[in-house]
Amino acid sequence: MSTHEPYVPPKVWTWKTENGGRFADINRPTAGAVLEKALPVGEHPLQLYSVGTPNGVKVTVLLEELLALGHKGAEYDAYLINIIAGDQFGSGFVDINPNSKIPALLDQSTSPGTRVFESGAILVYLAEKFDAFLPTEPAGRAECMSWLFWQMGSAPFLGGGFGHFYAYAPEKLEYPIDRFAMEVKRQLDVLNNNLANRQFLCGDAYTIADMANYAWYGTLVINDLYNAQEFLDVASYTHVARWANEIQARPAVQRGRRVNRVWGPEEEQVRERHSASDITEI
Numbered sequence: 001m002s003t004h005e006p007y008v009p010p011k012v013w014t015w016k017t018e019n020g021g022r023f024a025d026i027n028r029p030t031a032g033a034v035l036e037k038a039l040p041v042g043e044h045p046l047q048l049y050s051v052g053t054p055n056g057v058k059v060t061v062l063l064e065e066l067l068a069l070g071h072k073g074a075e076y077d078a079y080l081i082n083i084i085a086g087d088q089f090g091s092g093f094v095d096i097n098p099n100s101k102i103p104a105l106l107d108q109s110t111s112p113g114t115r116v117f118e119s120g121a122i123l124v125y126l127a128e129k130f131d132a133f134l135p136t137e138p139a140g141r142a143e144c145m146s147w148l149f150w151q152m153g154s155a156p157f158l159g160g161g162f163g164h165f166y167a168y169a170p171e172k173l174e175y176p177i178d179r180f181a182m183e184v185k186r187q188l189d190v191l192n193n194n195l196a197n198r199q200f201l202c203g204d205a206y207t208i209a210d211m212a213n214y215a216w217y218g219t220l221v222i223n224d225l226y227n228a229q230e231f232l233d234v235a236s237y238t239h240v241a242r243w244a245n246e247i248q249a250r251p252a253v254q255r256g257r258r259v260n261r262v263w264g265p266e267e268e269q270v271r272e273r274h275s276a277s278d279i280t281e282i
Contacts, residue, residue, distance in 0.1 A: 026086055031100065037090030041108075042077030042274055046126075049081050049093060050103035052261035054159070054215040054225075055119040059103045060273075061211045061256030062126055062133065067276070068252045071130045073109060078259050078273040120152045123208040133208045140202065147201045147209035150190075155216045157183045167226040181232060184220075188237045191217055195239035199246075210247060218244030255279045 015029050041047055046063070050056035066074035081087045081102050088100040097104035097117035105122045107114040107129075116125045124145075127134035135141045162180035165173060191213065194201060201209045219225045221234045222244045229235070247253055258270045258279060267282050 026083060026088075031098065033091040033094040034086070034089040035091065037087070037092055039090070039092035039096070040077075040079055041106075042079075044075040044077050044274070045073055045107065045109040046076035047106040047108060048076050048078045048103060048260075049096065049105075050078060050260050051081050051083055052257070052259060053102070054155070054219055055101075056103045056260055057215040057219075057257055058119045058212045059105070059122050059126075060259040061215065061253050062123055062208060064252035064256040064259075065211070065250075066126065066130050066132060069130075069132060071132070074126070074130060076273070080260050080262065080271050118152075120148055120212065123148065123212060127208050133206065133211070135202070135205065135207065140205070143202045144207045144209045147207075148212050151209070151212045151216065154187050158187065158216060158220065162228075163226045166228060166231070185232060188217065188221070188232070188234065188240060191243075192237040192239045195243045200243065206247075210243075211253075214244055214247045214253070218247060222248065 039047075039049060048059060048063070050059065052060070060078060063074055063076050081093065081104075083102060087093060088097075088102060093104060094100055096106055096115045099117060101117075103117075103119055103122060105116040105125070107116065107125075114125075116122045124134065135144055157180055162177070162184045165176040165180060169176075191201075198204075200206050201213060216225075217240060220228070220232075221237060221240050235241070248257075258268050259273045260271065261269045262271055263269070270279050273279060
């Protein structure tokens with residue numbers, strides 16, 4: 001039972017900057033650039049502007065997997081976007097992603113360059129460009145796209161919902177934590193049921209759907225995203241854990257997880273990536 005005075009919404013909502021908690025300085029009700037700031041541009045065909053959060057990891061894992069297959073056109077420069085400092089509101093970044101969220105991709109191999117934003121769209125763009133990790137047979141492609149879009153629609157309940165109220169909100173509140181914990185456990189059950197009889201989400205083939213879902217749900221189950229392993233009893237989702245550990249053991253995944261990472265053990269951080277040699281063996 002709450003001891004707080006009941007909240008009564010005002011007739012017209014107004015922005016109270018002090019109510020944002022940890023991310024108060026970067027959350028706002030308006031879009032667009034707030035400062036003039038050009039983006040650096042490297043020599044490789046693909047320019048990635050990101051940070052090593054789950055949405056960023058999706059893309060760097062795919063790029064490293066493509067390079068492992070021998071696709072030289074997948075060489076990339078990965079520049080760090082410091083979202084806490086507000087780099088995503090610079091004019092150069094907004095030109096590529098008007099939504100001011102990481103990751104954002106510029107493909108310089110086309111003329112003019114092609115911008116791609118939203119992590120799922122980047123995965124599909126690159127998979128189609130290199131004809132890899134996305135089935136071409138209609139039923140297989142539909143299954144892969146279904147699990148990819150499932151992740152894109154479901155993860156906000158995990159991140160902006162559960163993760164925010166459990167780990168980052170300025171005050172712990174039972175109702176939102178309970179509501180979003182229930183939904184995250186339901187999502188884990190969806191994955192666990194599907195993986196009970198499949199090696200990967202779509203069957204025998206490893207696809208961009210696995211990369212996208214691993215970045216969020218694999219990290220939650222085996223890497224303790226939000227320090228919530230015990231709270232969510234993630235050990236009970238044994239098929240998700242088996243699948244996530246198998247994916248994380250892949251060398252390309254291990255490399256991709258480190259790109260644009262600026263926390264954790266120093267030897268696991270690769271602030272920016274401009275060549276394969278930037279990711280040293282550990």
